[in-house]
Amino acid sequence: MKAAIYKGYGAANVVKLADVPIPQPKADQILVRLRASAVTAADSMIRQGVPRIGRLFLGLRGPKVTAMGTQFAGDVVETGADVTSFAQGDRVFGETGLNFGAHAEYVCVDQGGLVAHIPQSMRYEEAAPLCDGPLTDMNFLRNLAKLQPGQHILVNGAAGSLGTAAVQLAKGFGAEVTGVCSARNLAFVTSLGADHVIDYNTTDFSKNVGRYDVIYDTVGKSRFQHAKPALTPDGFYLSPVLSLRLLGRMMFGNCFSRKKAKFSATGMMPVNQQRPLMQDLLGRIAKGQLKMVIDRRFSLDSVAAAHAYVDTGHKRGNVILEIG
Numbered sequence: 001m002k003a004a005i006y007k008g009y010g011a012a013n014v015v016k017l018a019d020v021p022i023p024q025p026k027a028d029q030i031l032v033r034l035r036a037s038a039v040t041a042a043d044s045m046i047r048q049g050v051p052r053i054g055r056l057f058l059g060l061r062g063p064k065v066t067a068m069g070t071q072f073a074g075d076v077v078e079t080g081a082d083v084t085s086f087a088q089g090d091r092v093f094g095e096t097g098l099n100f101g102a103h104a105e106y107v108c109v110d111q112g113g114l115v116a117h118i119p120q121s122m123r124y125e126e127a128a129p130l131c132d133g134p135l136t137d138m139n140f141l142r143n144l145a146k147l148q149p150g151q152h153i154l155v156n157g158a159a160g161s162l163g164t165a166a167v168q169l170a171k172g173f174g175a176e177v178t179g180v181c182s183a184r185n186l187a188f189v190t191s192l193g194a195d196h197v198i199d200y201n202t203t204d205f206s207k208n209v210g211r212y213d214v215i216y217d218t219v220g221k222s223r224f225q226h227a228k229p230a231l232t233p234d235g236f237y238l239s240p241v242l243s244l245r246l247l248g249r250m251m252f253g254n255c256f257s258r259k260k261a262k263f264s265a266t267g268m269m270p271v272n273q274q275r276p277l278m279q280d281l282l283g284r285i286a287k288g289q290l291k292m293v294i295d296r297r298f299s300l301d302s303v304a305a306a307h308a309y310v311d312t313g314h315k316r317g318n319v320i321l322e323i324g
């Protein structure tokens with residue numbers, strides 16, 4: 001089968017297409033014939049081996065696992081002897097985590113892993129990125145912010161993968177939403193349901209003193225200290241992008257201030273903690289509270305070009321690999 005691999009950290013041109021054997025499912029695994037995968041900002045960072053501390057897990061001198069991609073959607077084509085939750089022909093989506101291998105024609109997944117049936121109304125390309133932006137947002141909005149109806153949330157990076165889902169999901173939580181993006185995306189973010197939009201090139205949101213119960217910086221472009229004046233007295237500053245500054249703030253600053261900074265690595269959470277978030281997310285999708293935004297589609301053969309596009313840092317929603 002065709003699969004994307006990389007043998008060293010670097011720019012998008014380290015991504016190559018290789019011919020590798022189709023994996024064989026173990027007793028508790030399913031073999032999925034992939035139809036779509038998402039190329040995410042996290043995939044780009046993993047490929048580059050940044051931040052460098054991540055190499056402790058990925059491999060110090062080069063990637064220990066050369067397979068690429070974590071987000072997948074496809075059809076179950078084979079089941080291991082102990083598999084009871086899935087059958088041949090089921091449409092499934094999920095995340096492979098540190099096993100990677102989702103930028104390929106087939107992948108084996110543990111039936112107890114982060115994998116679920118695709119909602120009937122969804123296409124493969126819409127389901128493939130669900131465990132990236134939307135699931136991460138559920139963790140941040142529900143678990144970390146405990147977002148309540150009527151609260152005011154600012155979503156920085158509102159046009160990205162996490163941002164486009166966060167704007168819509170926060171509206172579903174009943175919140176008032178301000179989206180921050182560049183001028184070219186103002187109308188687009190409004191169309192997602194944002195009540196207010198801010199162009200980060202012309203307006204500094206931190207000047208809106210005491211306005212936001214939650215500031216969710218999905219792209220890690222702001223700093224807590226700078227954003228703090230814009231929070232309400234008990235407001236939360238959340239970011240899925242870890243930096244030493246944010247870590248230091250969480251470790252030493254949170255005890256002395258009612259305004260708190262928070263981070264979480266959603267993909268590293270145990271599956272039994274991610275499942276309730278996924279169930280909640282699927283319920284919200286069924287209620288029509290989330291429409292997936294797809295920016296560009298690439299064939300598996302063009303996976304390096306997909307990575308190069310994600311590297312621009314200006315994708316709108318999700319970038320999809322169409323497979324098969």
Ligand SMILES: NC(=O)c1ccc[n+]([C@@H]2O[C@H](COP(=O)([O-])OP(=O)(O)OC[C@H]3O[C@@H](n4cnc5c(N)ncnc54)[C@H](OP(=O)(O)O)[C@@H]3O)[C@@H](O)[C@H]2O)c1
Nearest residue numbers: 041042136157159160161162181182221240265266314315
């Ligand atoms: N901790 C976790 O659990 C977790 C899980 C998943 C992902 N992540 C991380 O979350 C981050 C975001 O991922 P993503 O996929 O949402 O990113 P993305 O889609 O690549 O972000 C692109 C968006 O960022 C916006 N942007 C660029 N510069 C900006 C600025 N200065 N201010 C505001 N917006 C700006 C762009 O909008 P314009 O074109 O309008 O500028 C573009 O739409 C990544 O670092 C990823 O690794 C963390």
